[in-house]
Amino acid sequence: xxxxxxxxxxxxxxxxxxxxxxxxxxxxxxxxxxxxxxxxxxxxxxxxxxxxxxxxxxxxxxxxxxxxxxxxxxxxxxxxxxxxxxxxxxxxxxxxxxxxxxxxxxxxxxxxxxxxxxxxxxxxxxxxxxxxxxxx
Amino acid sequence: xxxxxxxxxxxxxxxxxxxxxxxxxxxxxxxxxxxxxxxxxxxxxxxxxxxxxxxxxxxxxxxxxxxxxxxxxxxxxxxxxxxxxxxxxxxxxxxxxxxxxxxxxxxxxxxxxxxxxxxxxxxxxxxxxxxxxxxxxxxxxxxxxxxxxxxxxxxxxxxxxxxxxxxxxxxxxxx
Numbered sequence: 001x002x003x004x005x006x007x008x009x010x011x012x013x014x015x016x017x018x019x020x021x022x023x024x025x026x027x028x029x030x031x032x033x034x035x036x037x038x039x040x041x042x043x044x045x046x047x048x049x050x051x052x053x054x055x056x057x058x059x060x061x062x063x064x065x066x067x068x069x070x071x072x073x074x075x076x077x078x079x080x081x082x083x084x085x086x087x088x089x090x091x092x093x094x095x096x097x098x099x100x101x102x103x104x105x106x107x108x109x110x111x112x113x114x115x116x117x118x119x120x121x122x123x124x125x126x127x128x129x130x131x132x133x134x135x136x
Numbered sequence: 137x138x139x140x141x142x143x144x145x146x147x148x149x150x151x152x153x154x155x156x157x158x159x160x161x162x163x164x165x166x167x168x169x170x171x172x173x174x175x176x177x178x179x180x181x182x183x184x185x186x187x188x189x190x191x192x193x194x195x196x197x198x199x200x201x202x203x204x205x206x207x208x209x210x211x212x213x214x215x216x217x218x219x220x221x222x223x224x225x226x227x228x229x230x231x232x233x234x235x236x237x238x239x240x241x242x243x244x245x246x247x248x249x250x251x252x253x254x255x256x257x258x259x260x261x262x263x264x265x266x267x268x269x270x271x272x273x274x275x276x277x278x279x280x281x282x283x284x285x286x287x288x289x290x291x292x293x294x295x296x297x298x299x300x301x302x303x304x305x306x307x308x309x310x311x
Contacts (some may be wrong), residue, residue, distance in 0.1 A: 004248070004291070007248055007295075008249065009244060009246045009249060011244035011245055011249060012245055012246055012248055012252065015245070015249055015252060015253065016249075016252055016291075019252070019283055019287055020283075022283070023281075023283035026283075027281075
């Protein structure tokens with residue numbers, strides 16, 4: 001082990017330490033800033049029935065709250081998106097169970113908010129995920 | 137007469153280095169390094185280009201690199217597929233970085249440093265070409281892991297090359 005350090009020059013060690021430091025910084029970057037910086041672009045997709053009503057890049061919701069109203073068969077659903085999360089905060093008064101209100105916030109692809117009486121569905125979609133295309 | 141002998145010796149040694157690189161390339165493909173990080177490799181085949189660069193200079197090293205990648209991908213059956221382009225892009229960028237460091241900064245970096253630079257730039261080249269193939273920023277998620285792995289593998293390759301160079305005769309063989 002001592003011999004390796006004899007062979008290596010000062011700049012070798014500087015370079016190695018710099019590479020390790022940079023890669024650790026890149027690793028820590030998403031943790032520090034607490035954002036999905038390294039993921040693919042994510043979109044909040046709101047559907048009424050089968051047609052897409054709104055398609056919002058999730059980055060737009062980090063800084064200011066967005067409110068969206070979607071009209072369905074039994075009334076208006078009020079949706080808000082903030083800090084990368086989305087929820088349906090007010091279902092129409094005629095909605096018997098208000099399941100979509102009780103779902104709460106969603107912030108990643110997978111779970112979705114669905115209001116069957118008003119035919120509204122909200123989910124987060126990724127155009128290209130970080131793992132889907134990777135195999136070699 | 138003497139010149140002929142020297143160039144013949146040079147060709148023979150380059151051929152030997154290519155074949156050593158090929159064997160290392162094929163053996164390396166069998167090692168299950170994908171368990172650590174997908175796409176990670178030991179980079180053993182880099183030993184042959186590194187030796188070529190240090191013994192004969194830029195041109196011979198580039199010859200060894202390209203011959204090794206083309207023949208290796210023919211052997212593995214991946215010629216002109218994505219794997220081939222990954223090897224080629226990573227190999228070329230790594231080799232160019234090594235050559236720049238070897239020629240311009242040789243007073244600062246030892247062979248181990250040159251090897252670490254090569255393996256770091258090899259990974260950078262591969263990630264860049266992967267970014268162009270699947271246009272997804274998510275590929276850069278792998279970069280820090282690959283860079284962290286590049287340091288020990290580059291150190292290992294550099295040490296092997298250093299000890300190999302020590303065993304080779306100093307003068308006379310290499311024109």
